[in-house]
Amino acid sequence: MAAPASSSTAANPSTSTSASPPGTQQPPVAVVTIGMAGSGKTTFMQRINAHLHQKQQGGSTSAPPYVLNLDPAVRSVPFDSNIDIRDSVNYKEVMKQYNLGPNGGILTSLNLFSTKIDQVLGILEKRCLPKEDGKAVPSHVLVDTPGQIEVFVWSASGNILLSSLASSFPTVIAYVIDTPRSTENTSTFMSNMLYAISILYKTKLPMILVFNKTDVKDESEAVEWMRDFEAFQTALKKEEEEEREGSGYMNSLLNSMSLVLEEFYNALSVVGVSSMTGEGVDKFFEAVEAKREEFDKEYRPELEKRRKEAEQQRAELRAKDVSRMMKDMQVSSKSKGTGKYATRPAPEEPETVSDAEAMDEDEVEGGLEDPDEDDMDAAEEEEAWKQSMQARYEAAVQESQGPAATLRSADYIKRSQG
Numbered sequence: 210m211a212a213p214a215s216s217s218t219a220a221n222p223s224t225s226t227s228a229s230p231p232g233t234q235q236p237p238v239a240v241v242t243i244g245m246a247g248s249g250k251t252t253f254m255q256r257i258n259a260h261l262h263q264k265q266q267g268g269s270t271s272a273p274p275y276v277l278n279l280d281p282a283v284r285s286v287p288f289d290s291n292i293d294i295r296d297s298v299n300y301k302e303v304m305k306q307y308n309l310g311p312n313g314g315i316l317t318s319l320n321l322f323s324t325k326i327d328q329v330l331g332i333l334e335k336r337c338l339p340k341e342d343g344k345a346v347p348s349h350v351l352v353d354t355p356g357q358i359e360v361f362v363w364s365a366s367g368n369i370l371l372s373s374l375a376s377s378f379p380t381v382i383a384y385v386i387d388t389p390r391s392t393e394n395t396s397t398f399m400s401n402m403l404y405a406i407s408i409l410y411k412t413k414l415p416m417i418l419v420f421n422k423t424d425v426k427d428e429s430e431a432v433e434w435m436r437d438f439e440a441f442q443t444a445l446k447k448e449e450e451e452e453r454e455g456s457g458y459m460n461s462l463l464n465s466m467s468l469v470l471e472e473f474y475n476a477l478s479v480v481g482v483s484s485m486t487g488e489g490v491d492k493f494f495e496a497v498e499a500k501r502e503e504f505d506k507e508y509r510p511e512l513e514k515r516r517k518e519a520e521q522q523r524a525e526l527r528a529k530d531v532s533r534m535m536k537d538m539q540v541s542s543k544s545k546g547t548g549k550y551a552t553r554p555a556p557e558e559p560e561t562v563s564d565a566e567a568m569d570e571d572e573v574e575g576g577l578e579d580p581d582e583d584d585m586d587a588a589e590e591e592e593a594w595k596q597s598m599q600a601r602y603e604a605a606v607q608e609s610q611g612p613a614a615t616l617r618s619a620d621y622i623k624r625s626q627g
């Protein structure tokens with residue numbers, strides 16, 4: 210792989226000494242780069258990383274970008290990463306040990322890495338979120354992902370990584386497209402757009418379409434096809450006239466889809482970039498800023514809503530668990546004569562006739578018991594026992610599953626990292 214963009218320096222936020230007045234800094238935007246293999250994702254990452262480094266050296270008040278590499282299979286990356294999945298997971302060893310192919314190896318490596326998401330977030334928050342001391346923090350967190358998009362976007366671990374990131378930082382997806390290849394014909398273009406839609410709806414995060422390699426072919430045709438339905442139809446007709454095999458059916462499908470996709474196109478920002486020459490990178494960062502605002506206005510409330518719903522579902526589940534446990538305890542204490550049933554010892558069985566006579570006498574001596582009074586005591590006793598057990602179960606379940614436990618484990622990890 211060529212490495213045309215100027216090579217970046219090591220991203221080391223600790224080298225930055227500039228400080229801003231407390232409260233004036235914004236949290237960085239996380240830019241997650243996704244794209245098909247060969248679209249130029251890595252070159253694009255290198256370019257935007259170098260751009261931000263240059264800005265920082267040119268006197269920007271932000272620290273250099275914080276870089277995460279989530280591609281376990283990449284041999285070498287032409288930029289320095291602050292957090293690299295390859296430092297935690299050995300992709301080749303994973304393939305060998307679990308007897309997996311390349312995609313299974315990437316997926317399992319991501320799964321293993323996502324189990325450390327608490328630690329990763331802890332480090333990211335410590336390094337990148339603005340602090341009281343006003344020390345400069347990065348303006349961007351750049352995330353590179355595996356070229357096998359489906360492995361990342363449609364896996365549980367990809368989902369965990371993205372949603373965790375979005376819970377701490379405004380997060381934007383940069384979907385990189387190979388412009389010369391995707392505008393070769395209308396069906397390749399449409400396939401790429403459908404892929405982008407599926408990512409948009411799966412991740413539910415703001416997206417920028419990055420038409421890359423504009424030094425070879427600019428993005429104007431692609432943008433025209435998106436914004437002007439008639440231009441797309443003209444291109445389709447042209448292809449029809451060339452009488453490609455099966456074009457009749459395909460063309461009517463593409464025709465209908467281009468109408469349906471209008472809504473989706475409106476939700477996207479589109480920029481043309483050459484990762485090779487650096488052209489269009491400024492525009493890309495303008496689009497990122499616009500998407501940050503969109504994230505704060507539209508996506509964050511939605512995320513909050515989803516988080517609250519999940520919290521409510523967990524609370525309902527906990528309540529169900531507690532009532533199931535209560536039922537189980539009552540059944541088992543009844544059958545074993547323990548719990549509340551242990552408060553009243555079972556009468557001893559007489560072993561001899563004289564024992565039986567003596568027991569009868571005892572009962573007479575004690576007089577007749579009021580059955581109602583006994584029942585009242587038992588009912589009260591049962592209620593009190595139930596309440597105390599329920600309170601103890603609820604506390605125990607909350608301790609083991611609730612946010613307190615999560616916070617404690619996150620705290621522990623942060624403390625153990627010093």
Ligand SMILES: Nc1nc2c(ncn2[C@@H]2O[C@H](COP(=O)(O)OP(=O)(O)OP(=O)(O)O)[C@@H](O)[C@H]2O)c(=O)[nH]1
Pocket residue numbers: 210211212213244245246247248249250251252253355356357421422423424425482483484485486
């Ligand atoms: N002309 C031109 N070539 C580019 C540009 N960006 C990337 N390339 C070339 O496209 C090829 C693929 O680039 P990569 O950055 O490796 O693409 P990738 O998407 O990371 O590929 P994977 O690592 O396989 O996922 C390389 O030969 C790059 O030099 C660009 O803006 N212009």
